[in-house]
Structure formats: structure tokens, C-alpha cells
Amino acid sequence: MGKDLRKILDASVAQGYAPGMVALVGRGGAADVEAVGQTAFEHGGPMPRDAIFRIASMTKPITAVATLMLIEDGKLALNESVERLLPELADRRVLRMLSSPIDDTAPAERPITVEDLLTFRMGLGILFGGPDQYPILGPIAERDLAGFGAPRPDQDYGPDEWMRRVGELPLMAQPGERWLYTAPSNVLGVLVARASGQSFPDFLQSRVFEPLGMNDTAFFAPADKLDRLAAAYWTTPDGPTLNEGDYSVPPPFPAGDAGLLSTADDIFAFSRFMLRRGTAADGQRLLSEASIKAMTRDHLTAAQRDGGAPILPPGHGWGYGLSVALGRTADGLPAGSYGWNGGLGTSWVMDPGGDTTAILLTQAAFTNPDPPPVHKAFWRAVFG
Secondary structure (H helix, E strand, O other): OOHHHHHHHHHHHHOOOOOEEEEEEEEOOEEEEEEEEEOOOOOOOEOOOOOEEEOHHHHHHHHHHHHHHHHHOOOOOOOOEHHHOOHHHOOOEEEOOOOOOOOOEEEOOOOOEHHHHHOOOOOOOOOOOOOOOOOOHHHHHHOOOOOOOOOOOOOOOOHHHHHHHHHOOOEOOOOOOOOOOOHHHHHHHHHHHHHHOOOHHHHHHHHHHHHHOOOOOEOOOOHHHHHHEOOOEEEEOOEEEEOOOOOOOOOOOOOOOOOOEEOHHHHHHHHHHHHOOOEOOOOOEOOOHHHHHHHOOOOOOHHHHHHOOOOOOOOEEEOOOOEEEOOOOOOOOOOOOEEEEEOOOEEEEEEOOOOEEEEEEEOEOOOOOOOOHHHHHHHHHHHO
């Protein structure tokens, strides 16, 4: 890895942004990896290359791939209503306005489709504000719903109960109308399980992780890997605060939006699968080129892109489970590149034009949707 890249990482650790980080730059099938700093502020040893991180929303592209596999299996269809397998989402009511009381609704104009989930246009997601501004946030909080906030490995109920609680809510927008973040990936995780007849973790293991050799990617770290699970920190005005979420046991709700743990090398294996347009390293085709193409192109209108702020960055559209750079971005990402970030401190960009991957795994959570300076400096150094 070049000296400039190493300086960026070392300076960030020296300034106390995070105790350590792992960076990977892939050019074709070759990966250059740097592990710097320690695994924790308090009692960490040297950061290993194979450290396991909470990748949070970088889970979303993997969930989208699982969905597309089931579409190619004939068990789902892009344009079908989700009601066949998700009856909790039948006969939806829709808030007349985002600021409407919970009971001020109109009928949904059409059912939610599988593609609405993939493109984040199902009509449910994160709103920035409080219950005074958006009354629906009160019922969401009362139901303790994952997928409307930070990742929750300690959720004390499973996928069916999650769907039941979601089904009690009206939609925030008509299906297909508005881009709303994160909740649709959790719905997809439930849909994958019901369509496949397997648990969501088992489907990912057999159809994605095993074929790609992603041996350290899962919803928890078993006992023999816990020593490689890097500590994670919330970034607060008083300094880093330990994120004590327990990832040592399988979670009751395996969150399709933000639940996975992984390593730089595992993510690179998935990235190579994407850049090879659907094939594993041994040449086995796991997904068609057409599905990869659909996944990595923008599906939003200009109004939907604008309405995605501040989560969807300027100059980006949305494919299936990931963002797509519409032109060269202010942060130095090439036109046509795609990927997504994890709010617990990680970022991942794939550039098909240059056959390049940029992965940065840190232990410091983002304080807002705009990625911290170390990620942007890393991107400019890789792609500039």
C-alpha cells in the first residue's frame, strides 16, 4: 500500500479517532492490506489483518444478492406483490402526510413489490425528527422496532414478531413513491427466509458465504473467533464510548439491514464476485450478469434522489441495496462506482471501470450520514 495511504491511516489512529483500522485496496484479484493500531483503546493487542468488524449497513448489498438469487430460482419475482409470503403487509394504509397523526391515512394505491423493497421504496424507513414532527415515530419506538435506528444485536424477538409489529404501522409513503432508508432490507431478510424455507443466516451461509469462501462472515462471532472481534465505539462529544452490543451469540433477529460481522478479506471476496459480474473465484456462476447489472444501476427519479438526503449522498443514485455514483463525486469516487458504508465505522466502494475495490474498516461510529474525513481521504488516495 502506498505511503500516502499508510500516512492517512496512521495519522487517524495517532489523533485518537479510533484505536485501529484495517484497509484493503484491491486491483483485480490482488489485495494490498494494511492493519494499523490496536483492537481496543482499553486493552487491545495489535490489530490483525483478519480482525472481525461490525459492518452494519454493508450488510445491505449481501441481502440484496440473496434476494436476487431467489428470483433467479423462481421462488420470487421482481414485480410480484410481497403479500404472498408477507401477509403482514397486505391491505396497507398510508399516512396522508409524513406529519399526519397515525390514524390519518388513505388506502395504498397498489401493493408493495419485491423491487420496492430492493430499491427502498416500500414506504417505510428512517425519519429525522421527533414524534412532535412525525407522530408515527411514537408507535415505532413503542414497538422497539429494529431497522429504524442503530443495529440491535440484543433484539429480544424474532423475524415473525418483527413483521407482526411492522404490519401494525401505516406506511409513510405510497409504495414506489419515496426513497426511505434501511427498513426494507430487514423485510427482505424475512422474505428470503420464507421464500427459501431456511433461516436467513442458513441461506446466506449455503448460497453466498460458503461458495465465496467468506469464512468469517456471520451474524455473530463464535467463541473461537471472539478474540478477533475488534471493539467498537460510539463517537461522543466526551470522546469514544464503548459500544457494548453483544455479538457473541446468534441474535434472535438476524437483521438484513445491518447485522453482519466480517473481515476485509471476506468483503473483498464478495467484491470480486460483484466485479466478476456474478461468478465465484472458481468460475461457478452464482448470479447472472443481468442481475448484477440491475443491482448496480440507479433506479430512482431525480426527486427521489433529492428526497434521500442526508443519507443518500449528493451525486449518488440507488440500485438494489447499494448506492451508485452517477458521475465523479466531490469525494473522489469514480462515475459508475458502487457500494455502501456501515454506520459503525466502515466503508466499501467497488469501481468496475478500474476493477478496483476500496475497503476501510474502523472502530469509530459515524456521527451523521456524511462519512468521516478518514474515509474520504482514503477514497481520494485510492481513486484520485
